[in-house]
Amino acid sequence: MQNQQNIQNNKATKKNVIDVSGLFKEYQTAAGPFPVLKDVNLRIDNGDYVAIMGPSGSGKSTFMNILGCLDKPTKGKYILDGHAVATMEENDVAGVRNKTIGFVFQGFNLLSRSSLLDNVALPLVYSHIDKAERHARAKVLLEKVGLGNHINSRPNQISGGQQQRVAIARALINNPRLILADEPTGNLDSVTSEEIMALFSQLNKEGITIVLVTHETDIAEHAKRQVRFLDGKIVQDTLTNGHVSTNNESSEVI
Amino acid sequence: MFSAMLGEAWHAMGANRLRTFLTMLGMVIGVSAVVLMMAIGQGAEASVKRSISAMGSNLFVVLSGPPRVAGARSATGNAPSLNVKDANAIGELDDVAGVAPVTMGKSQIVYGSNNWNTDIIGTTPSYLDIRSWGLSAGYAFSDSDIRSATRVALIGKTVAQNIFGEDIDPVGKTIRINQSPFVILGMLDSKGQTLDGRDQDDTIIVPLTTAQRKLFGNQLPGSVRQILVQAESDNVMSILEESMNGLLNQRHNIREGADSDFSVRNLTAIANSAAETARTMSLLLGAIASVSLLVGGIGIMNIMLVSVTERTREIGIRMAIGARQRDILLQFLLEAIMISIVGCLIGIGIGVGGAVLVGIFTQAEIIISSESVLIAFSVAASIGVFFGFYPARMAAMLNPIEALRYQ
Numbered sequence: 001m002q003n004q005q006n007i008q009n010n011k012a013t014k015k016n017v018i019d020v021s022g023l024f025k026e027y028q029t030a031a032g033p034f035p036v037l038k039d040v041n042l043r044i045d046n047g048d049y050v051a052i053m054g055p056s057g058s059g060k061s062t063f064m065n066i067l068g069c070l071d072k073p074t075k076g077k078y079i080l081d082g083h084a085v086a087t088m089e090e091n092d093v094a095g096v097r098n099k100t101i102g103f104v105f106q107g108f109n110l111l112s113r114s115s116l117l118d119n120v121a122l123p124l125v126y127s128h129i130d131k132a133e134r135h136a137r138a139k140v141l142l143e144k145v146g147l148g149n150h151i152n153s154r155p156n157q158i159s160g161g162q163q164q165r166v167a168i169a170r171a172l173i174n175n176p177r178l179i180l181a182d183e184p185t186g187n188l189d190s191v192t193s194e195e196i197m198a199l200f201s202q203l204n205k206e207g208i209t210i211v212l213v214t215h216e217t218d219i220a221e222h223a224k225r226q227v228r229f230l231d232g233k234i235v236q237d238t239l240t241n242g243h244v245s246t247n248n249e250s251s252e253v254i
Numbered sequence: 255m256f257s258a259m260l261g262e263a264w265h266a267m268g269a270n271r272l273r274t275f276l277t278m279l280g281m282v283i284g285v286s287a288v289v290l291m292m293a294i295g296q297g298a299e300a301s302v303k304r305s306i307s308a309m310g311s312n313l314f315v316v317l318s319g320p321p322r323v324a325g326a327r328s329a330t331g332n333a334p335s336l337n338v339k340d341a342n343a344i345g346e347l348d349d350v351a352g353v354a355p356v357t358m359g360k361s362q363i364v365y366g367s368n369n370w371n372t373d374i375i376g377t378t379p380s381y382l383d384i385r386s387w388g389l390s391a392g393y394a395f396s397d398s399d400i401r402s403a404t405r406v407a408l409i410g411k412t413v414a415q416n417i418f419g420e421d422i423d424p425v426g427k428t429i430r431i432n433q434s435p436f437v438i439l440g441m442l443d444s445k446g447q448t449l450d451g452r453d454q455d456d457t458i459i460v461p462l463t464t465a466q467r468k469l470f471g472n473q474l475p476g477s478v479r480q481i482l483v484q485a486e487s488d489n490v491m492s493i494l495e496e497s498m499n500g501l502l503n504q505r506h507n508i509r510e511g512a513d514s515d516f517s518v519r520n521l522t523a524i525a526n527s528a529a530e531t532a533r534t535m536s537l538l539l540g541a542i543a544s545v546s547l548l549v550g551g552i553g554i555m556n557i558m559l560v561s562v563t564e565r566t567r568e569i570g571i572r573m574a575i576g577a578r579q580r581d582i583l584l585q586f587l588l589e590a591i592m593i594s595i596v597g598c599l600i601g602i603g604i605g606v607g608g609a610v611l612v613g614i615f616t617q618a619e620i621i622i623s624s625e626s627v628l629i630a631f632s633v634a635a636s637i638g639v640f641f642g643f644y645p646a647r648m649a650a651m652l653n654p655i656e657a658l659r660y661q
Contacts, residue, residue: 097573097574103574
């Protein structure tokens with residue numbers, strides 16, 4: 001029985017791009033340790049599209065930072081694409097952020113001094129790819145997100161929606177398995193938000209796993225699966241109507 | 255990767271031009287001060303060294319006196335206690351490269367309607383060798399002129415200019431020294447000033463015997479004022495000094511413990527100490543200028559710290575998309591090095607230009623050695639590394655989440 005479960009776990013690890021179990025996170029404050037995440041367990045399948053929801057202070061942003069290898073848990077296991085993040089060297093973690101994960105932020109986080117082309121190509125600088133290829137690949141992606149005519153513009157010369165497209169192109173440049181988006185439509189109007197969400201859906205159809213944090217239910221409706229956080233715990237994990245479960249285990253309410 | 259980072263460092267420098275310029279200014283002033291000061295210092299050193307080699311190397315002068323007149327000692331060189339035989343005896347010693355007995359005085363010289371008062375040196379042909387003094391025209395007198403005390407003379411440039419003017423070639427002309435006619439055999443090379451500012455070209459050289467018998471005839475026969483002695487090399491100077499003292503004491507019958515009637519002086523030692531002083535000066539100037547380099551370095555560190563704080567969010571973004579700590583470190587380090595190297599290049603330009611101008615306006619000798627430029631450059635580059643490292647490390651150690659949240 002015990003053995004069987006282990007085998008099942010191993011299988012699950014291969015199939016899951018994200019496998020989080022028993023995750024705790026505490027912040028040290030003047031008043032003593034303050035728990036933010038309390039025993040979070042979550043598996044996300046390859047090719048899944050998950051919306052993480054919850055009120056402010058529920059721990060969803062902290063959870064996203066841990067998923068993105070920007071922060072480390074106090075306790076617990078996080079296996080990303082088959083590798084235990086906790087045992088990795090700092091340089092390898094940077095490599096994971098560079099190649100396995102693509103980040104999309106609420107505030108776009110583009111470099112204001114650089115052209116759109118250089119912004120999109122920036123991650124490739126850290127994967128040691130030469131300039132000609134960097135620019136060629138960045139150009140292709142800018143065309144894909146509909147900004148092929150603006151490659152030499154600066155971020156402050158284009159609209160917010162366009163800036164978010166540039167950020168998505170940057171996230172895609174290293175062909176990541178996983179895109180992590182933290183309130184990607186938080187700074188956009190509803191029409192532009194729909195355009196961005198359509199772009200995410202298209203990327204998901206192309207096979208990229210997407211995890212996004214949002215507090216708007218209509219945005220979360222675009223995802224296949226919705227996970228709700230409250231007080232540092234997952235309180236609800238449901239499939240969006242019309243989607244079929246691919247992972248029975250994780251659809252249970254924990 | 256590296257070229258991309260160089261490009262980014264260049265961009266960052268251009269992003270705030272005024273600030274970059276002001277930061278660089280510290281470096282520019284420091285480097286130009288170092289280059290300029292070293293150019294002036296080395297120039298001074300070289301001109302001292304040239305005066306030394308103009309005087310002749312490894313030289314002793316043996317002076318007669320001090321004589322004792324009723325218990326009161328008067329100045330050295332006054333009493334003619336040395337003579338040509340002493341000079342010949344010194345010439346027999348080991349380690350002696352050359353000996354020239356010298357007698358001297360001042361005389362009025364006349365050519366046509368012009369006259370001039372100058373130093374007359376009576377000596378032997380070896381004097382010119384010892385002082386490595388060549389002729390620019392004509393030829394020198396020989397030992398046969400010494401034997402027959404002929405009335406011939408070698409004329410210095412200053413004297414020639416004053417009694418002949420620019421147009422007349424002095425060689426072969428006859429001048430009168432103390433009313434006696436002398437034929438000018440040759441013209442001496444210009445030697446410039448001595449360390450104490452005496453014009454060495456304001457002189458006339460005649461055969462020793464001629465000076466003794468026909469110009470300054472009131473002295474004891476054969477006596478000389480001084481004997482110039484050149485040692486074989488620098489190492490034997492002290493041995494030679496001892497053996498000369500011994501020899502002359504013996505020849506002059508000076509008992510042990512009694513005052514000598516001559517004194518031996520090491521001219522090279524005096525000159526060397528002058529050179530040492532010049533070198534110390536040039537080191538001191540360089541050291542003072544280096545302080546401004548240090549101040550420039552602190553300026554770079556200050557601005558880099560501000561820059562890291564200002565660009566905290568950018569650092570967060572870079573880390574989120576895969577920059578390693580050493581990538582961030584390298585980026586900021588490169589920026590600091592680039593500022594200091596560009597500042598250094600401008601500083602070298604200004605320093606060299608300034609040195610050339612100083613040379614033109616003050617006539618002082620200026621030497622811009624590639625060595626001093628290289629030193630200034632490498633010091634500036636290492637200051638960039640040294641003062642850029644702390645801010646760059648601070649940037650690299652930033653927590654990515656906090657950096658991303660930074661407003």
